[in-house]
Amino acid sequence: MFEIRNLSRHFGTKVAVDGVSFSVPEGQMVGIIGRSGAGKSTLLRMINRLADPTSGSIRHGDVEIAALKGEALRRWRRDCAMIFQQFNLVPRLDVLTNVLLGRLNHRSTALSVMNLFSREERIMAIAALERLGIEQTALQPAGTLSGGQQQRVAIARALMQEPRVILADEPIASLDPMNAKVVMDALADINRRDGITVITNLHTLDTARSYCRRILGMAEGRVVFDGLPSELTTDVVRRIYGATDDFDEQMTSTSLDFSMPQALPVPGYAMQAVAAC
Amino acid sequence: MLVLTATEMDAIALRHPHAVRPPFWAVWRVPAMAMAIAVYVLFSWWFFGIGQVLATTNWQIAGSYLLQWVTYEYRPTIAIDKDGAIKVGYPRFDPIGPNPDPAWMSLDRGMMERRIEAPASGAAQTSGFVASPFMAPPAKPATEQPATRREEVVKRAEVRFTNEARLVVTPDRVVVDKDGETLTLSVNHDDEVKAQGPLPAWATQKRAGDRVIVAFGASGWAQIDGSSVVIHKRFFGWVNFIFDTNSAFFGKSAGEVLHLVVSGERLDPARSNLALAVDDFLHNPSWQHLDVWTKLLETIVMAFIGTLFAALVAFPLCFVAARNITRNRAANQITKRFFDFQRSVDMLIWALFFTRAFGPGPISGMAAIFFTDTGSLGKLFSEALENIDGKPREGVTSVGAAPIAVQRFGVLPQVLPVFVSQTLYFWESNTRSATIIGAMGAGGIGLKLWEAMRTHTNWPNIFYMVILIIGTVFIFDTISNALRSRLIGRPQH
Amino acid sequence: MPNRLSDRAAIIERHWREQARTRRLYTLIGGGGLIVVVALSLVFANEANAGKFFERLPFFFDFTKDLVPRDWLEVLRAMFDLPSPYDDGSLKYNYPEGRYLVTADLYIPEYIEKMLETLNIALLSTVIGALFGFVLSFLAARNMMPNALVRGVARRFMEILRAFPDVVIAGFFLAVLTLGPIPAIMAVSIHSIGALGKMFFEVVENADMRPEEGLRAVGGSWIERVRFALVPQVLPNFASYFLLRFEINVRASTIIGAVGGGGIGELLRLSISQGHGAKTISIVILLFGTIVAVDQFSAWLRRRLVGGDAFLPAT
Ligand SMILES: Nc1ncnc2c1ncn2[C@@H]1O[C@H](COP(=O)(O)OP(=O)(O)O)[C@@H](O)[C@H]1O
């Protein structure tokens, strides 16, 4: 259970996030929509604490995330994986090492710095890559992969963190429609089979509709909508996007026809879904 | 979550053997590099005999030299005569000045009946001391009968090094207190010193009866032998930095000096007090301000003219060297090799040759910088030219401009900021190089520094010059950064 | 073309002329000032110099007479420590004396041995400079060190190391350690720490920070972020600056050698001042060859590491 109360973030005089409150039960897949500059990224970055809140509280279970420091903060970041629009991989390192870097917080710094990962960890990393269907790229430098592949590497790295929550900040904004679908399917699959909470910022309304059981709409730093995809009427959408009458929902959609995700091809091993963690 | 059983793991390992077994270099590259560096450093340790040198080095000397960068000493000698009369004297050039009465030394005086010895030996006794309270008796005709006379002498001298450390000299013993420990030394008015009780850690004596050295850390030390105590009283700061002891302004406070300069009576009838003060300051014999500044200016001029002329000569040559400007491979190659030659005959060699030709001085240094950097700048300039964008040139050529006009309007605007920026870099770095070239004989502050270093005594002056040099480099660094960022519009760091 | 300009065009024309006039004025003042400064500098330098420029110029090449060896094979003999037929017991022809014996018959010629020593001084100093500069650069870079105090201290420290005159460092350690190569190593290393630290931290500040953000989100510690997000990015540039500094340090350690730090520089200064032609020429050739070789090698390696920018400004 995730609970955010009155969370705000100011940049100088600019209020990026303005008194946001909501809670997310374990295992939900939440989409956050809103126009550019609405404060979506800032909100996610505060949850992972890449940005510090100006005021308000973020609680996970009975831990106050907003007050964490040092070692405890880094442990929280491990539990709360983040996926970026620009992938944020290390381009010069090979894919497998990039995935293994998800383990950083599980091991001592000395071991990590010496680049000594155990056999179990390497196998885990390959398993994660297999699950995302890119195991054949394991030994290539990450920078040489296509955008869609890189984002899948980033998801594999997130899986290696064994997180409770995955935050995705516009994970498909830099991808072509085909790759976007693969990435969104992967996130939905992780949410469904592993029971990991997924909170994702999306810039297209139809993606949010087809993948998320719950949608938050943000405008000017505030949550202006919180409900089921079916409750997103044209009026509500206008309110979120602050658009005038000539607003057309098509403007926020990609041309691809999204169907509900199929389960990924099940590889020859079991990835057990551990329900509540 | 990724929870795998052992069999599943094995299955994966079987499917991806290459990925599971980490590539050798991926794992060992960093340790191997670290090893290689460690081995190389160890090798050099042996090659240069560093361990041996460090082990035999007297680090106390290093500490004491460093301390001297920011401290000065007064060195009174407290001499104990055979009859128990104590005399306090200072060396001729002691920075304490002509009328010493320091607060850290108290003297108890009294009258005493003394035998006057032959004048020759009397003079010998007092030689080397000036301004001592004891004045040599006037020479008088030698008589068989030794005369006596009453005179005022010091009976007890006390030197306070710190609040917890002092040294008291009485006619037959010297008592040293430090941090609650007391050392009593009896002196025999000849060459023998005897310690009563064991020596504390801060006192050293090579052999029984030898002189004793007592150290008080940064506040000084003293050397005690049978008939005298030499005090080294140390203070932080630079002494007599403005006026030396033989200036009329010595020992006056800033207010007094200002008053004298503004409205005081002329100290020297020949000129105003202001002129006198300025002259005394500039020609201060222990700090030699004027000379130091002149030498610094020589160094600056060396770097400035050397770099400027190098840039001026490199400028036309680089157009010949650039492949895309002069379409003549022979001309390109000859100019480029010429640049390489100048660069590679090092600044050192040029400097040594030019000092032979012109004698030591800024001209030699200038010439050395000029010759080396014509090569370096020429190479840089021609590379900048070869990397230019060809479109503006085509544009200018297309309007039917003459070749010179093409260079002027199509090429120069692109490369000029780069040229100036590189030249500024070199100007700044040559200011530093000029120092070391100077030390090799090209003059300037480098030579002065080097000469001061050879004596191992002038550390405050050395530090003064170091600060001036660092300041100059900082200022030039700032100027050239500011100019550069205005030229290229790149933000400064 | 119309002879009369419209009103607005006339205004523009006038402004353009005014601007051109001010620009010309500034150029004139700047150029005039520069010429005056240069002229004064030249007069001053000529006054301060021991020999006057125009007096000495006719005799400029006189000293080269001392340098011409009796026969040109002498140069080779001096370089390889072979006995000279002109040997009269004086210092001028005692080539075999400085041989560095490896075994009873096998020796390394003195100048080559000293040249290697100078090269090694340069290499060791560059390694020391790079090791310390590496650590300092991450403390001085804005994007890796949010604490302004630590950053400021690291930067000022490097600036002082860079500006500190090497003569003084060498001289100080000469005074403390007596002779040997260590004063030269100290002087060159200390300068290298400052110079490399500065170049390194500028590289770090220009690094792409997205990988670093990714690892921060993973929960990586500061050291892990440096190791995995930054080091792979900056290492090629660091290596390139390392090589460039090595080139500079070869020259620097030769010069320091000449003021008493051992190595080939000292021998060169001695042989020039004593007018030993063959020795001087053989050292100059050796030095020239070494510098060319080092420059070429490093330029080649740098081109492989970072492509294009093979020659960067030296600071
Ligand atoms: N580091 C920052 N400094 C200043 N303003 C920022 C910063 N990050 C975000 N903002 C501002 O906060 C607002 C919200 O930004 P963001 O959270 O990125 O919006 P979204 O992700 O919804 O497009 C924007 O107006 C943006 O300009």
Ligand SMILES: [Mg+2]
């Ligand atoms: Mg955003």
